[in-house]
Amino acid sequence: MNLPKYWIPGRSDYHWIMQSEIDNGAAREIVDMDASGNLVDQDGTVLDRTLFGYDSALVIPSVFGIRPATGSRGDVDAWYQWENGRWYLKIKRVRDTGNADDVQFTKRNTPYQFSIGVMNNASIAHATPGGWDGNAYELILE
Numbered sequence: 001m002n003l004p005k006y007w008i009p010g011r012s013d014y015h016w017i018m019q020s021e022i023d024n025g026a027a028r029e030i031v032d033m034d035a036s037g038n039l040v041d042q043d044g045t046v047l048d049r050t051l052f053g054y055d056s057a058l059v060i061p062s063v064f065g066i067r068p069a070t071g072s073r074g075d076v077d078a079w080y081q082w083e084n085g086r087w088y089l090k091i092k093r094v095r096d097t098g099n100a101d102d103v104q105f106t107k108r109n110t111p112y113q114f115s116i117g118v119m120n121n122a123s124i125a126h127a128t129p130g131g132w133d134g135n136a137y138e139l140i141l142e
Contacts, residue, residue, distance in 0.1 A: 003030050003039060007047065072099045089116075095141070111138040 006017050006027040021027045030047075032040040039047040077092045095105035105112060113136040 003033060005030060007039070007041065009041075009045070072097065072102050075099065075102065105139075105141055108141055111140050113137070114139055 006022060006029055008014065008017060008021060008027050017027050028041040028043060028045070030039050031042050034040060034046065037049045039049065041047070075093050075097045079090045081088045097104070103112060115136045
């Protein structure tokens with residue numbers, strides 16, 4: 001299973017665990033996942049997966065994407081895979097969502113500018129393509 005290795009009971013809004021916290025017993029090892037997708041630690045404590053999500057202050061390093069996106073964010077689907085030493089990313093969205101806060105991709109042969117924020121295992125800081133220059137890519141639909 002692909003699970004976070006440790007969590008710290010009683011702590012919220014943290015993005016890393018120090019080796020000293022593992023050594024002194026503050027961090028508990030995650031040893032299992034039950035049939036409902038809840039994590040279980042070394043002491044048998046069950047961590048209800050519905051308590052962890054994008055806008056929750058309860059964070060376990062490496063747990064993300066549990067709560068489905070809603071509204072305009074929910075219009076976008078993304079898949080990723082690590083293969084042969086590279087990350088592959090596929091993003092899908094209908095061209096015309098009908099939402100006022102979305103760009104509508106309705107014009108053919110017209111460039112649309114976009115950019116992607118990458119976390120790059122940094123937890124709280126985004127890596128940006130081309131550095132801080134704010135580089136964008138062009139999407140042209142035929």
